Every structure is written in C-alpha cells, then in structure tokens.
Amino acid sequence: MKMGTLLLHNGHETDPQSGALSVPVIQASTFDQGDLSSPVEFDYSRSGNPTRRALEEIIAVLEGGAFGGALGGGVKGFAFGSGIAAISSALGIFAAGDHIIAGEALYGGSYRILNTFYKRWGLELSAVDTTDPDTIRRAIKPNTKAVFLETPSNPLLKITDLKACLDIAKEAGLISIVDNTFMTPYLQRPLEFGADIVVHSATKFLGGHSDVISGLAVTRTEELGRRVYAVQNGFGAVPGPWDAWLVMRGIKTLKVRMDAQEAAAQKLARWLQTHPLVSQVFYPGLPEHPGAETHAAQASGAGAVLSFKTRKTEQALRFLGKTELTASAVSLGGVETIASYPIRMSHAAMPPAERERLGITDTLIRLSIGLEDPDDLIADFDNALR
Numbered sequence: 384m385k386m387g388t389l390l391l392h393n394g395h396e397t398d399p400q401s402g403a404l405s406v407p408v409i410q411a412s413t414f415d416q417g418d419l420s421s422p423v424e425f426d427y428s429r430s431g432n433p434t435r436r437a438l439e440e441i442i443a444v445l446e447g448g449a450f451g452g453a454l455g456g457g458v459k460g461f462a463f464g465s466g467i468a469a470i471s472s473a474l475g476i477f478a479a480g481d482h483i484i485a486g487e488a489l490y491g492g493s494y495r496i497l498n499t500f501y502k503r504w505g506l507e508l509s510a511v512d513t514t515d516p517d518t519i520r521r522a523i524k525p526n527t528k529a530v531f532l533e534t535p536s537n538p539l540l541k542i543t544d545l546k547a548c549l550d551i552a553k554e555a556g557l558i559s560i561v562d563n564t565f566m567t568p569y570l571q572r573p574l575e576f577g578a579d580i581v582v583h584s585a586t587k588f589l590g591g592h593s594d595v596i597s598g599l600a601v602t603r604t605e606e607l608g609r610r611v612y613a614v615q616n617g618f619g620a621v622p623g624p625w626d627a628w629l630v631m632r633g634i635k636t637l638k639v640r641m642d643a644q645e646a647a648a649q650k651l652a653r654w655l656q657t658h659p660l661v662s663q664v665f666y667p668g669l670p671e672h673p674g675a676e677t678h679a680a681q682a683s684g685a686g687a688v689l690s691f692k693t694r695k696t697e698q699a700l701r702f703l704g705k706t707e708l709t710a711s712a713v714s715l716g717g718v719e720t721i722a723s724y725p726i727r728m729s730h731a732a733m734p735p736a737e738r739e740r741l742g743i744t745d746t747l748i749r750l751s752i753g754l755e756d757p758d759d760l761i762a763d764f765d766n767a768l769r
C-alpha cells in the first residue's frame with residue numbers, strides 16, 4: 384500500500400467490537416482484572432489505554448512503512464502528552480555518564496532539556512553541525528551512546544544527510560534518534576535509513592489543526608521498545624484518550640493537507656524569491672537550496688515550512704503586524720498559516736552571538752503554510768511587506 388492509503392488502512396479503520404469507523408474513546412483510569420487467574424491486556428491507563436494503544440500501533444505502522452513488513456515487525460510506537468515528553472522519555476533510556484551528540488540546530492526545547500535537566504542528571508552533550516556528517520565522527524568519545532538528529536532544521540531548513548549520519552552512528556554502535564516532526568512519516572521515514580528511534584511532536588502536522596499537544600516515539604526493535612516503555616510507564620508522561628483520538632483524526636487527512644500545504648509553500652517560496660523587499664528564502668523545495676538534492680533523496684516532498692529574510696528589520700516587524708491572513712504565533716503544521724519570529728519566539732533564549740553565528744537574524748521570519756488559497760496569501764504578504 385502507498386502511504387496515502389496506509390494513513391487510513393492501518394489496522395484501526397473499524398472498531399472490532401462495535402463496527403464503528405472511529406476508534407472509541409475509552410475514558411477510564413482502571414480496568415477490571417476479574418479473578419486474577421489470567422493476565423489482562425489493560426490494567427491501568429498510565430500503563431496502557433485502548434485508545435492510546437490504537438494511536439501507538441498506527442504510528443508504528445506508518446514509520447515502519449507497512450504492517451510489520453520491511454522492518455520485521457519489531458517496530459513499536461509510544462504516545463506521550465507532548466513532543467517534548469516523547470523526546471525526554473526517549474532520552475530517559477540513557478544513564479549518567481553517557482555522552483550524546485546532537486545537531487546544533489535541534490528544536491529549542493530539545494536543546495534546553497539536554498542542556499539543563501539531563502545535564503544535571505549527568506548526560507554529556509556535544510552539539511555539532513550535522514549538515515557535515517564528519518562532525519559526528521569527530522565528536523565520538525569512548526562514552527558516546529547516542530546521536531540525535533533533526534532534518535530539516537528549524538528555522539533555516541538546513542538538511543542533514545540521514546543515511547550518511549546514521550551509517551556513522553551504526554558503525555560506532557550508537558543509538559540514533561531522529562526528530563521527524565517537520566516531515567511526518569508521509570514524507571520521510573528515518574527508520575528506513577537506519578534510525579533506531581523516531582520522535583514526533585504530534586502537535587504539528589500529525590494533529591494538524593492547532594488543537595492538541597501530543598508526542599510520539601517509535602522504536603526500530605522490541606528491545607528498544609521495552610526500554611522506552613519502561614520510561615513511558617515509569618515517568619508517566621502519557622496523553623489522555625481524547626488527545627490520542629484527536630491525533631488519530633488528524634492523521635486520516637494528513638495526505639490531503641500535506642499535499643495542498645506543500646504545493647502552496649512551493650508557490651509562496653518562488654514568489655518570495657522575486658520580491659524586492661526579500662533578501663533570502665529558505666525552503667528545501669527550491670533547487671537552489673544547498674540541501675535540496677540530499678533532501679530529495681531521503682524525503683518525498685519538501686513540506687510546508689519555509690523561512691525568509693527581509694532586507695531591513697522594520698520590514699520583518701511590519702510584515703508580522705500587517706498580515707491579515709496569518710497569526711503571529713509559535714507552532715506549525717496547522718491548517719492555518721502561521722508566521723513566527725524566531726529571535727523573539729523559538730530562539731529567544733539563545734545567546735545573540737550564537738544566533739548570529741547560525742544566521743538567525745532579526746530579519747528572519749518562519750512561515751508554516753496552511754490551507755488558504757495561495758493567491759490570497761501572496762496578495763496579503765505583498766501588502767504586509769510594503
């Protein structure tokens with residue numbers, strides 16, 4: 384089956400008990416264990432809940448690319464109360480004294496949890512520029528246990544070569560983690576390139592409607608699955624059944640949303656390139672993008688997030704204040720277009736010198752393109768820029 388079909392036919396299209404074409408929301412904390420003579424599937428909803436379980440099985444099928452299929456059926460999915468809960472829980476399988484190599488352009492919250500909480504608990508971090516895979520090889524130490532990648536990166540859409548980096552990780556016996564939020568399994572499946580754990584903020588494209596905070600993790604093997612499950616159950620950063628249901632509902636329309644939003648993003652990126660007040664556009668769907676070729680080899684589309692720089696600071700601020708069709712907000716991947724201002728939002732906590740080094744300037748705006756007619760967005764953006 385192709386991914387578009389798999390989004391709908393993934394083992395949970397009908398409820399086996401009622402025949403309902405929607406997974407029932409089981410709003411229960413505890414389950415009857417009868418006379419205790421035989422083990423029950425569900426005993427307590429932190430440990431497992433039938434609605435959440437359906438979402439966990441669906442994301443395993445999607446990231447695995449098929450039912451059990453190519454990856455041998457050991458792929459396991461886990462749902463969490465947020466993307467950061469999924470990421471923190473995946474990192475929770477490591478121990479004090481372990482060293483982790485991470486991309487320097489990782490999502491700000493991931494960087495923060497590694498640099499504060501996990502640092503206090505003894506995890507060592509090296510942040511490197513993973514657009515050059517050799518930086519990973521050079522950072523490996525005797526206590527290195529993991530590599531944590533994200534591609535495309537936020538907010539400059541830099542591309543990391545998954546196969547090259549994951550091969551280095553495998554050769555060195557490291558566990559690899561890939562944040563696949565920007566692409567979703569519809570466009571990119573890191574397990575196919577050798578990743579061990581894939582993490583998601585399901586708050587973004589998977590949920591897709593700016594109405595739920597949720598996270599997911601997928602492990603390549605049952606053994607890693609058991610380790611992540613121990614943290615999921617032990618830390619308990621689990622979602623409620625309604626949130627799991629909202630993400631499943633979002634997943635059903637992922638193909639049409641992503642296809643339309645990506646086509647609009649492509650059109651907007653091209654148009655922004657021709658605008659006299661725009662100095663630079665960052666979008667992996669543009670052939671001029673430095674990572675375009677690598678991206679095209681590992682993903683089936685460029686997604687719906689792009690960023691651009693205006694010529695002057697006041698033009699960026701005016702754009703944010705004057706657009707009528709976009710909200711100035713954090714987050715991405717919803718049906719409505721969102722413009723964000725990284726230096727004041729996602730990267731506000733980063734020291735200015737470090738921002739400057741990475742090219743995150745006060746003229747930079749990130750866009751997550753929604754389902755509005757792209758011609759209306761063009762007219763609105765032109766007006767706002769001028």
Ligand SMILES: *Cc1c(COP(=O)(O)O)cnc(C)c1O
Pocket residue numbers: 465466467468490492493533537562564565583584585586587596597598
């Ligand atoms: C938003 C985001 C996260 C964090 O997810 P939350 O659901 O906000 O906790 C992690 N990684 C990426 C790439 C994100 O965009």
